Amino acid sequence: MRTWGPLTAVCLGTFMLLLDVTVVVVALPDIARGLHASLSDLQWVIDGYVLALAALLLGAGAAADVLGRRRVHVAGVVVFAAASLWCGLAAGPGMLVAARAVQGVGAAAMLATTLPLLGSAYQGRQRSAALGVWGAVSGSAAAVGPVLGGLLTEGPGWRWIFFVNLPVSVAAVWLTLKVVPETRGPRGTRIDWAGTVAFAGFAGGTTYAVVRAGSDGWTSPVTTGSFALAALALVAFVLAERRVAHPLLDLALLRKPAFVGVMLGALAFNGAAFGVVPYLSIWTQTLLDMSPVRGGLTLLPMTGASVVVAILTGKLLHGVPARLTIGGGLLLIGSGGFCQAVLDAGTHWTVLVPGLVLVGIGVGLVAPALAGAALAAVPPERAGMASGAVNTVRQLGFALGVAAFGTVLTSRMRDTLNHDAAHTLASGGAGALRGAVSEHALRAAFASGLDAASVAAGVTGMIAGALVLMLVRTPRAEASAARTPAETVTAPRG
Template identity: 50%
Template sequence: MRKWIPLVAVCLGTFMLLLDVTIVIVALPRMAAALHTPLSGLQWVIDAYALVLASLLLTAGSLADRAGRRRVFVAGLGIFALGSLGCGLAPTVWLLVAARALQGIGGATMFATTLSLIGATYHGRDRGTALSVWSAVAGAAAAIGPLAGGVITETVGWRWIFLVNLPVCAIAVALVLTSMTESRLAHRGRLDIGGMVALVVAASATTYAIIAGGEDGGLSVRTLASLAVAAAGLGALVWWENRASDPMLDLRLFRRPAFVGVLVAGVALQAGAFTVLPYTSVWLQSVLGLSALQAGLIQFPLSVMSFVVPLAFGRWLHRFPHRDVIAVALLAVAAGAFGQAVISGGSAAWVILPGSLLVGVGVGMVGPVLAGAALAAAPPERAGVAGAAMNTFRQLGLALGVAVLGSVTAAGMAGALTGRVSDPLAVAQRLSSGTAETSVGGQLLREAFAAGLDAAYLVAGAVAAVGALAVFLLMRAKVSRAYASDSDIPEVPRSAAAPRS
């Protein structure tokens, strides 16, 4: 059994970094109350982690190739632990956001090396077994995130959803150092620091512009300035990557319609399935009066379906073309999102369950085939980069989606309050962050929150539906395949598989 100790270490790191994407969702209202933060603060608690994770993933893979995967993985565990400590002790929301960004650095460093470590440690049937276990752990992390967050928040407080990572990181470091040998590429290439910086600037400025636009109610000076910075960052990224000797992202891949289709699918999946959840959690707790644990239980079925469907039907799904499975899955996500846009001022929590279950089915369908589609859409020698790019765009979809739907939610609330309160935008901001007392405003505020949340679900459904259409038009009908043999995984993939959330 000693041969599986390295797998345990890798799975511990994977479990933590993916769990921390969703575990904070049900704790957001408690964080808002404790740290006195508006909606923008709640958005950045999620987005800081997702943006940094997305922006550094490609570069972290190159760093691991040069410096050694075991060394970089251990460093990632240490950085993640330090960030978790900072989150648990943060006295203000912006220190919490900074600590979340530090967590994102550690998470990217770990995530970029997980499959490389598995590929270097296991071969033949053992590699297939290791990949299956790793995929199940990734799915389990997403599945129990909201519920675990609810349990911890209700029992020992929201800060412990971060502090609990410390002993897990310590155990993982000990297992890695005692059971795993170092591995690295013989030809290491150069780190693409310029590309990384340009991507960070473009993604962060875009997110800030969206959040600022929601706060200001339109195209304010800071919104326009942020959009200008984002455009400059994107232009710099394209210019740099076309000239870099070892680009972190080979832009020639974007000439392949199937590859673009995979990236669109990743963005649409995250934006359509997960980005309304933070605001749903606020509604469940601040409007309906549920506890954090009860809110986690309401959101738990989505995660359960996303975990159960690939286990039950994963092999069956591989018999169909990538394009068809992904398009149908995104349509299921769209239908589920539309099915949740039925909230009224008097709705109970159960009204979102049917749509939530359907979203979970769609997410579960995508899981087994999206990574394979990314590999099939790129030349074999670029498979690792293609997989890492897909993961990057999934996290960007989450970060940008949270920002967009936060603004949509606030705008929907403000629209419902216009003519009925003196400052509808300010009231909407307080309401969407859970800091407005709905018992004082009564039915009016409950109806306003329902209107904002319905608008967000409609936009999420539209994004998933457009994604399904794009996938159908861009991707060819290739039959999916599971990859379990040595030849199916590049010797050193930077991250060829995708998290489910």
């Protein structure tokens, strides 16, 4: 217990928080029917969680350095568990979205402290082994999420995708308090409250604007006003980071083309790879009449390929420049998006398999390389900050991808359906439209919307891949130096 107890405790929390990014995807049609949720409600069920996680991740890491990493981690698990119970008991979409946002707050505290806790508990070869296990658990959570979500949704009901977190949380809290030592950052570290609030305002305002653009239009007062507020928050964040002694992000890092390239690649990665997945799930269940389990299993070509390639990448591509693995992986993700734009009213989901496999291969190449590339692009004393920034922009990219591709989806649907019908169809309400609109028209509209969203994801992946190849020029010797992911656990902003 003393040897592997800390790893078990940390991995329990990590698996839960990453599982909740994807587990809800296949439950969206059932949530829409059970809570009478609109398309924007469903988008916020996903984005509320991911956005809170992304917006508070850097701030939670700084708070943990001051207050104690184990203490913040346990507090995060407790908040996550309480919010999971709230999610399961939600009586309406607004309550569910609010509970998901609180879940994200707890998840940020958990994720920000996982690597520092492992770094304090293990040294040498044990640390390398622990980080390897933690990485495998992190990768498996995304793969297991859709299948587990389908099983729970089809079995006891969608609310159990949240209730199942409660016993796991109790075990994680007990084990953490029992076997994980307490650690803190260097003395004199302070929490950058102004930067945390400003970045949260920028991320939230931008995502809200993109979601509202899908229903109100890009030039509506609400959309433009949200973008304006997000821009002001970004200015405030820059000013705050220039003045504080311990910033969340050292703006001098943005003068390094390699670091900027990695951040752009990380931002585009999760959005291009996974931003269309929620709408594919709605399509398979409401138009193709699949069960939640079968809908989750349709994603196995992508998740399976990503796991296999990630394992092989570590063994066969050691020493290959990160710009090639990340840039090439993003180009594959973009190609996979284009390959998925082949749907029409009569096609079956199997036509998506080649594109899903390409995306999975790209994910397997990019995901393991991002953290190492960020570390190679910054001085060693900024390793923790770089690692936190990569995780933050990855989650923010997913939130923006879900919002943006949903807007593209409904915009294309409105070529053949009116505004209300398009949003009803996109939110899983095909059954309510049958009779007023022919089955062929519904399938054709959703297929054309998915094609447009897949093309948008493909363009995003291609542009990001090209930028990474141009900007990330870290010399081979530096990239393969003895800088390992373990360095992220000892830095102030781990």
